[in-house]
Amino acid sequence: MLAGSLSAMAQTTSDMDRIEACKQNYRTLFGGEALTGQGTDPEMMDILQKFIFGEVFQTGNLTLKQREMITCVTLATMQTLPQLKAHAGAALNVGVTPEELREVMYLTAPFIGFPKMLNAVATVNEVFKERGVSLPLEKQGTVTEDSRHETGKGVQDKLYPGGIASVMEGLPGGIGKDVEHFLTDYFFGEIYSRGALDLPTRELLGYCVLTTLEAESQLRSHYHGNINVGNSPETLAAAVVQCLPYIGFPAAIKALRIVKEEYAK
Numbered sequence: 001m002l003a004g005s006l007s008a009m010a011q012t013t014s015d016m017d018r019i020e021a022c023k024q025n026y027r028t029l030f031g032g033e034a035l036t037g038q039g040t041d042p043e044m045m046d047i048l049q050k051f052i053f054g055e056v057f058q059t060g061n062l063t064l065k066q067r068e069m070i071t072c073v074t075l076a077t078m079q080t081l082p083q084l085k086a087h088a089g090a091a092l093n094v095g096v097t098p099e100e101l102r103e104v105m106y107l108t109a110p111f112i113g114f115p116k117m118l119n120a121v122a123t124v125n126e127v128f129k130e131r132g133v134s135l136p137l138e139k140q141g142t143v144t145e146d147s148r149h150e151t152g153k154g155v156q157d158k159l160y161p162g163g164i165a166s167v168m169e170g171l172p173g174g175i176g177k178d179v180e181h182f183l184t185d186y187f188f189g190e191i192y193s194r195g196a197l198d199l200p201t202r203e204l205l206g207y208c209v210l211t212t213l214e215a216e217s218q219l220r221s222h223y224h225g226n227i228n229v230g231n232s233p234e235t236l237a238a239a240v241v242q243c244l245p246y247i248g249f250p251a252a253i254k255a256l257r258i259v260k261e262e263y264a265k
Contacts, residue, residue, distance in 0.1 A: 018054030025053040028064065029090035052245045060238020064094040066204075069104050070242045073205045076108050076120035077212040078246065084120060088127040098133050099196040103140060106194065107202055110187040111209045140195035149181075152189025159188075159203065159225035200229045204239055211240050211255040212247050219255055223262040233263045 019035065026034035026049060034049045036042070057067060068091035075084040091101055105124055109117040128135060143151045168176030192202055203226050210219045226236055236259050244252040 018050055018058070020054075021058050022050050022052075022054030025057045025064070029053070029068070029093055030086070031093065048245075056241060056245055059241050061234060062238050062242060065091075065096055066201075066239075067242050068094055068096055069100070069201070069205060070208050070239055071246065072101065072124075073104050073108060073208055074212050074243045074246045076105055076117070076123075077112055077209050079116055079119060080246075081119060081123045083246075084123050085127055088124045089131075092127070092131060097196070098128055099137055099140060102137055103194060103196040103202075104205060107191060107197070107205055108209060110191055111206070111213065141190070142193050142195060143189055148185045148189035151193045152184040152187070155188040155192045155199065156184055158199070159228055160221065161228065200226075200231050203229050204231050204235065207236060207255075208239055208243050211243050211251060214251050214254055216254065216258065219258045220262055223259060233259060 023034050026032065034053060035046055037046070039045060057064075062070070068087060071087045072084060072091055075081075075087060088101060092098070096104075101124055102121070105117060105120045108120060125135060128137075168179045170176065171179070192199065197205075203222065207219070207222050207226055210222055223236065227233070237256060240252055240255045240259065243255075
């Protein structure tokens, strides 16, 4: 059961030396040293670094590359841009390609809107320029005006075989039909079909965005979308835990409760 898996995760973490794990992870991610006792708030930095890099980063079945993509998409959603800049660099350090990182930012657009997505892209582009990455990056779009609907419908049907069209039924003026087309053509057709990231990764990162937004209804439907593309309940739970230090316990516990409830059905 999922509860047992979460308990096992916690037990594994508690059995490890979190200080050494913290130092090793921090060095790998940022190329510097953790727990230095320096700066204006060394006590809080000690608490923060041990918890994030010594405990959370050791919880669950995620790679460092997955963890940094999750962290970056969470920080982009929250618009905590200085922290996003630091973790964008860390993501590149652990093997996330510039194209993958850009797609992580683009993925946020349907969830948080274009202005916030553009803020995140601008922040990541600063990191690319500092690293000598040539811009613009190679295009990753896969659809045309003629193919975006059918491509989006294919993605949508794979994630939600029962369909989601009925959610928008009954809106005044027939606006529901327009919103249905936006979901199919733009969300799934133009964004989810892009290159660099596969569909399971996109859906997992989408779940982290929804966790950050505390979007309960969408968390329930996207739980099943994740399962339908091969992400396990354990991976989903670990991804939510990865979000926890950045979004806080209430939002993370809400998402974990939904994972638990949907898994039990």
